[in-house]
Amino acid sequence: MSQAKKKILFHLPTLIDPRNYNGRQGRILGVLKYFRERKEFFEVHGVGGNEFGLPQWSSEQRKEILNFIDNVFIYEGERNLFDFVYTRSQSFYYQKLLRQQLPVDSDYLAPPGYVEFVRNLVVQNKYNFIWINVLDYAHLAAKSKLGVHSIIDLHDITSNFRLVRKNISYSKGLKFDYESNLDWEIKLINKFDRVIIDAQDERTILSSHLPSEKLCLVPTLIEGLSYESNIVPYQGREFKYDLLFVGSNNQPNKEGLTFFLNSVFPEIVRRKPDTLLIIAGQIIQDIQVDTSFKENVNCLGYVPDLAEIYFKSRVAICPLITGAGTKFKLVEAMAYAMPIVATKISASALSLIDGVNAFVTDDPKVYAQQILSLLNEPELAQKISQEVAITFKNEHSSSAVYSKLDEILGISLSQSECNAGNLKL
Known part of the structure; x- marks a missing residue:
């Protein structure tokens, strides 16, 4: 008996730009490839935002992302004056007045208008899962009490990322308290049902703070490359x-x-x-x-x-x-x-x-x-x-990563489906 399709709202924190490719895009593309390969099990909608000062989702980019998922919704945040004032007041208060970096649990990139936009999508489409990428956008789902299973893929522990980058141009001279920010980060991600990491050292840091059943190590999958391809020795x-x-x-x-x-x-x-x-x-x-x-x-x-x-x-x-x-x-x-x-x-x-x-x-x-x-x-x-x-x-191969994602999203493949190629072994 075939399984009913699960509905997923997948957060897109960045455009996919092959001319300025980075690790975040690569990791997201790996998950999108998984959704495409598992399309008989999922109906996946993407959500992103056109926000002040960030690259904008063009019609071409929206069309490109539909090669992987079923639908995409874009929050036109640059038109929301309240969100603009709300976020800029945070940056002014912390960076200009207090001379410190924004706290890692700030909702600077997930202001009220964006949160309400996502909340309405969840209500209207009755998703089984909401998947958030990157802690900066955690507030899009962290406050949700709508019965949807919430997942956050950290990509990096943000407190670590901020610490090692405290001396680059846009944050040079700004104070950063690592211990307090890590504590705030852990409290925020604990609001999610599952927390995905992709690094061995991140598991070492977080395993003593999160329940073992909540923390999931999912290595990065290379989109567009299958281990089963003819790799020349x-x-x-x-x-x-x-x-x-x-x-x-x-x-x-x-x-x-x-x-x-x-x-x-x-x-x-x-x-x-x-x-x-x-x-x-x-x-x-x-x-x-x-x-x-x-x-x-x-x-x-x-x-x-x-x-x-x-x-x-x-x-x-x-x-x-x-x-x-x-x-x-x-x-x-x-x-x-x-x-x-x-x-x-x-x-x-x-x-x-x-x-x-x-x-x-x-x-x-x-x-x-x-x-x-x-x-x-x-x-x-x-x-x-x-x-x-x-x-x-x-x-990192498809079979290794797919099996982890199957477990997180509750997909059970029969042996016949594996033999038919739905799971690339």
């Missing part, structure tokens, strides 16, 4: 580049790549002068490469399809020295079974173990040596590639 690839860094234009990427170019790369080039580093993504807009490396660094910028770049690069690097949460670039590298050299903070959210399925270090000299070992020893690189492929299959 590492030893069978035709390499064109040595090192690959992929990143959007943000402060952690800038600081990490600068650290690598200044403290690690010179030693690599000194010992292996023909080393070629490829930099892909919008990070090239805000990074300076020393002229002495003009033959060693190729800044590609935006690349429509990264698959070819991944397959033609020997080693993926993630030398970030600040940041929080899962680094999407690492999950992508794992998907392509690439040997990885990362810093501890980059790898902390994932099951990457130094010397087993990756190399992990903060020491510039050791970082350089590990890269050189992978470049000079094909057998070692192949071994690491095989190990990271196993890790990806066990934790």
Whole structure:
């Protein structure tokens, strides 16, 4: 007997823009792919907002999102003067008068008009689930008493994210009390029926504060890439580049790549002068490469399809020295079974173990040596590639992630449905 379709209101906190791709978009796309693959079980509606100062949902973008879900509703918040005054008064009070960051439990991005808009959708459409992405929008559902099962996907622990970014331009000089904000964050997410995280280190932090049945670790799924695709074995690839860094234009990427170019790369080039580093993504807009490396660094910028770049690069690097949460670039590298050299903070959210399925270090000299070992020893690189492929299959493949989402949303697949391909094993 077929199961009745469950109705889900899925919150869209960001536009999906392939030219400015980031981890949040990638994670959301992974869930949208799941909904599309499970369309016989769900009727999914999206909800987003056109708000002051944020990118707007165009008709083209609304049409694009309908490739994944059944309907989309957009709150025209930029037309609500009350919401504008309401949110700006918060920013003025905290940032201008108190000289501190907005509290993490602020409803700055979920003002009363937006909350009422979502509430009306829930009443009218009688959803079984409401799924909120990112703590900044928690108030869209946290106050709901409408009998809908509420889910929040944190993406990052916001208190951690704020702490590591307190010195970037828009928050520099503003006070931030980590302990009190973490306490407020936990109280807010406790109002949800399920709390989804995507990082091992986040589970360590939250497990002592939330009931075990409420906290769910769901690794990031790579949309558009199936583990079952014909991934060319590492030893069978035709390499064109040595090192690959992929990143959007943000402060952690800038600081990490600068650290690598200044403290690690010179030693690599000194010992292996023909080393070629490829930099892909919008990070090239805000990074300076020393002229002495003009033959060693190729800044590609935006690349429509990264698959070819991944397959033609020997080693993926993630030398970030600040940041929080899962680094999407690492999950992508794992998907392509690439040997990885990362810093501890980059790898902390994932099951990457130094010397087993990756190399992990903060020491510039050791970082350089590990890269050189992978470049000079094909057998070692192949071994690491095989190990990271196993890790990806066990934790980030469609079958691994889908089974976790099935459990959260109460989907039960029969063996015949699995055999028919509804569950990609």
